[in-house]
Amino acid sequence: xxQEVINVVRNAIESLQKQWGLETISDIExxxxxxxxxxxxxxxxxxxxxxxxxxxxxxxxxxxxxAIKTMIIPPLANGGLGGVTAEEGEGRLGIFExxxxxxxxxxxxxxxxxxxxxxxxxxxxxxxxxxxxNIGQRRKVQVEFVSANPTGPLHIGHGRGSAVGNALSNLLQxxxxxxxxxxxxxxxxxxxxxxxxxxxxxxxxxxxDKYPYSxxxxxxxxxxxxxxxxxxxxxxxxxxxxxxxxxxxxxFDEISREVIDFSYQKMLxxxxxxxxxxxxxxxxxxxxxxxxxxxxxxxxxxxxxxxxFLYEKDGAMWVASTRxxxxxxxxxxxxxxxxxxxxxxxxxHKDKLDRGFDTIINIWGADHHGYIPRIKSVIxxxxxxxxxxxxxxxxxxxxxxxxxxxQMSKRAGEFITxxxxxxxxxxDTAKFIFLTRRADSHxxxxxxVAKEQSAENPVFYVQYAFARISSIFRQAIEKRVxxxxxxxxxxxDLSFLKENEEISIVKKLLQYPIVFEGAVxxxxxxxxxYYLQELARLFHSYYNKHRVISEDKTLTAARLxxxxxxxxxxxEGLKILGVSAPERM
RNA sequence: GCGCCUGUAGCUCAGUAGGAUAGAGCAACUGCCUUCUAAGCAGUGGGUCAGGGGUUCGAAUCCCUUCAGGCGCGCCA
Numbered sequence: 001x002x003q004e005v006i007n008v009v010r011n012a013i014e015s016l017q018k019q020w021g022l023e024t025i026s027d028i029e030x031x032x033x034x035x036x037x038x039x040x041x042x043x044x045x046x047x048x049x050x051x052x053x054x055x056x057x058x059x060x061x062x063x064x065x066x067a068i069k070t071m072i073i074p075p076l077a078n079g080g081l082g083g084v085t086a087e088e089g090e091g092r093l094g095i096f097e098x099x100x101x102x103x104x105x106x107x108x109x110x111x112x113x114x115x116x117x118x119x120x121x122x123x124x125x126x127x128x129x130x131x132x133x134n135i136g137q138r139r140k141v142q143v144e145f146v147s148a149n150p151t152g153p154l155h156i157g158h159g160r161g162s163a164v165g166n167a168l169s170n171l172l173q174x175x176x177x178x179x180x181x182x183x184x185x186x187x188x189x190x191x192x193x194x195x196x197x198x199x200x201x202x203x204x205x206x207x208x209d210k211y212p213y214s215x216x217x218x219x220x221x222x223x224x225x226x227x228x229x230x231x232x233x234x235x236x237x238x239x240x241x242x243x244x245x246x247x248x249x250x251x252f253d254e255i256s257r258e259v260i261d262f263s264y265q266k267m268l269x270x271x272x273x274x275x276x277x278x279x280x281x282x283x284x285x286x287x288x289x290x291x292x293x294x295x296x297x298x299x300x301x302x303x304x305x306x307x308x309f310l311y312e313k314d315g316a317m318w319v320a321s322t323r324x325x326x327x328x329x330x331x332x333x334x335x336x337x338x339x340x341x342x343x344x345x346x347x348x349h350k351d352k353l354d355r356g357f358d359t360i361i362n363i364w365g366a367d368h369h370g371y372i373p374r375i376k377s378v379i380x381x382x383x384x385x386x387x388x389x390x391x392x393x394x395x396x397x398x399x400x401x402x403x404x405x406x407q408m409s410k411r412a413g414e415f416i417t418x419x420x421x422x423x424x425x426x427x428d429t430a431k432f433i434f435l436t437r438r439a440d441s442h443x444x445x446x447x448x449v450a451k452e453q454s455a456e457n458p459v460f461y462v463q464y465a466f467a468r469i470s471s472i473f474r475q476a477i478e479k480r481v482x483x484x485x486x487x488x489x490x491x492x493d494l495s496f497l498k499e500n501e502e503i504s505i506v507k508k509l510l511q512y513p514i515v516f517e518g519a520v521x522x523x524x525x526x527x528x529x530y531y532l533q534e535l536a537r538l539f540h541s542y543y544n545k546h547r548v549i550s551e552d553k554t555l556t557a558a559r560l561x562x563x564x565x566x567x568x569x570x571x572e573g574l575k576i577l578g579v580s581a582p583e584r585m
Numbered sequence: 586g587c588g589c590c591u592g593u594a595g596c597u598c599a600g601u602a603g604g605a606u607a608g609a610g611c612a613a614c615u616g617c618c619u620u621c622u623a624a625g626c627a628g629u630g631g632g633u634c635a636g637g638g639g640u641u642c643g644a645a646u647c648c649c650u651u652c653a654g655g656c657g658c659g660c661c662a
Binding site: 029031032033034035038042044047048050051056057102103104105106149151186189190191314315316317318327328330331332333334335336338340341342365366367368369370371372373393395396398403436437438440441442443444446449453454455456457458460461463464465467468469470471472473474475476479514515518521522526527529530533534537540541543544545547548549550563584585 | 587588589590591596597598599600601602603604605606607608609610611617620621622623624625626627641642643654655656657658659660661662
């Protein structure tokens with residue numbers, strides 16, 4: 001819809017270029033007017049040209065419109081854009097019903113109804129494939145998200161990150177990118193050790209109860225900053241089930257490998273299950289430990305060292321990240337010879353870029369924002385293009401229950417898990433709520449409101465539209481209505497769709513690719529969420545006002561086509577959000 | 586103190602890379618089910634876009650500044 005206008009305006013300006021003495025023509029910007037009565041597409045060029053041409057914008061707009069009117073608008077079929085040719089249309093406006101100048105210098109284009117019928121037909125012929133754009137051109141993109149430490153269950157914040165990461169991946173995939181979803185497992189270092197110690201302490205307690213005859217054996221002290229919560233106890237129980245008393249009363253270092261590996265692997269199983277029930281799957285799981293074992297940490301530091309970005313100070317090894325804009329240099333090898341977390345992250349990001357991705361997108365909690373400059377600087381130090389590295393920060397989720405904030409303390413083991421959210425409000429609702437906000441806006445999630453209002457929740461509003469259409473088709477089949485069948489769209493006279501509501505819906509449908517493209521380019525899946533609500537609103541309204549199935553066979557056939565198209569777009573959008581499209585509700 | 590994010594209707598949030606009269610949901614009120622699902626529809630009320638300056642044909646949007654909230658600023662991960 002936009003493209004047709006851009007083409008026409010560009011041609012018009014080109015014909016005026018010499019007369020105006022204009023050297024270059026910048027990109028033509030058009031927009032969908034807020035108010036539908038103004039037109040379908042508006043061009044703002046006249047106003048932006050006003051300064052360079054030193055002419056009043058309305059005069060420029062007039063010149064452009066006059067130029068358009070003296071042109072034959074080329075048959076748009078040539079451009080593969082559909083529409084009707086100038087010959088088919090009346091007068092010289094081709095696919096346009098009217099072109100008007102309004103306000104300070106807007107040029108408003110209104111399409112002929114035939115244009116909409118033609119495009120509706122095209123949508124129905126191609127169905128979902130009509131949305132398979134190729135913005136991505138098969139470029140390789142990796143989206144890394146969640147990557148929660150395997151030291152505890154996923155909480156609601158991870159839920160938000162996973163919903164966004166998943167939807168973004170779907171979005172990019174639909175746009176023709178080659179997408180890989182990856183989860184980075186922090187299975188090396190202090191945190192998993194602490195998990196192991198916490199579990200071991202509980203395990204020893206269980207053993208003391210279970211094997212009272214060996215009372216001489218001691219308990220293992222619970223680590224000071226150990227992980228708390230029921231799940232630790234459950235892990236300990238499982239540990240006991242597997243090893244019975246065999247690991248009891250040993251020196252922790254002696255049995256640490258078994259305990260630690262068992263604990264975090266069990267944790268990962270739980271995390272995977274939670275994600276699965278949330279409808280999210282990963283293509284690849286990257287272990288931090290493996291980066292060490294394969295020598296990638298060592299080798300990437302060596303590379304930095306060769307490039308002179310590494311230096312020693314106070315007995316530690318530092319990366320000169322300030323050279324590329326970081327606040328301060330960062331330690332990678334501590335005085336005691338241990339690597340910092342940053343060390344493996346350097347290796348990890350280098351590894352990702354080495355794997356040949358055109359873009360790597362990290363979805364991080366906003367509390368990690370201070371981490372971005374150091375990663376960027378390292379990427380530059382490696383001589384890799386830093387534009388390939390993108391971070392989407394997900395702002396904090398404040399969890400409420402009846403309007404009261406729920407205190408979350410990981411240390412005390414008190415937090416609402418993703419599991420609880422899924423069980424209480426359902427995966428679809430939770431995902432939809434997570435995707436109704438911009439990533440960088442704080443989110444208040446009232447679990448009671450989400451539950452109580454479940455009947456009036458926006459997600460149901462959209463799904464309901466889909467279900468209603470499904471119901472109409474069930475009726476149509478039952479009544480043996482001669483209606484829509486994929487192969488016969490061309491035989492149905494869509495021009496029976498004369499109602500304003502019907503035209504509005506078709507316009508909205510044709511806007512989907514525009515919204516979609518915007519969402520892709522800005523990495524903002526939430527735009528799809530809002531679009532779907534608008535489309536559902538139009539449909540519900542239409543449904544209440546007009547009957548689809550009636551005595552009038554030709555009208556019914558045309559209306560069934562419209563319904564089908566709405567259904568296709570709703571399904572397409574919901575699929576990107578990772579939300580189901582139920583045929584019955 | 587420095588850095589990042591945010592501030593839009595009573596509440597929760599959108600606002601399409603600067604555009605026309607700033608929008609939705611919830612909450613409140615009034616109507617609509619013998620016909621395709623009322624998880625719906627139609628309508629009413631509700632705003633100093635945090636405050637102040639600036640940039641220009643034009644600002645919720647860009648710049649400066651003040652205020653308020655959140656989050657970072659470890660040889661933790």
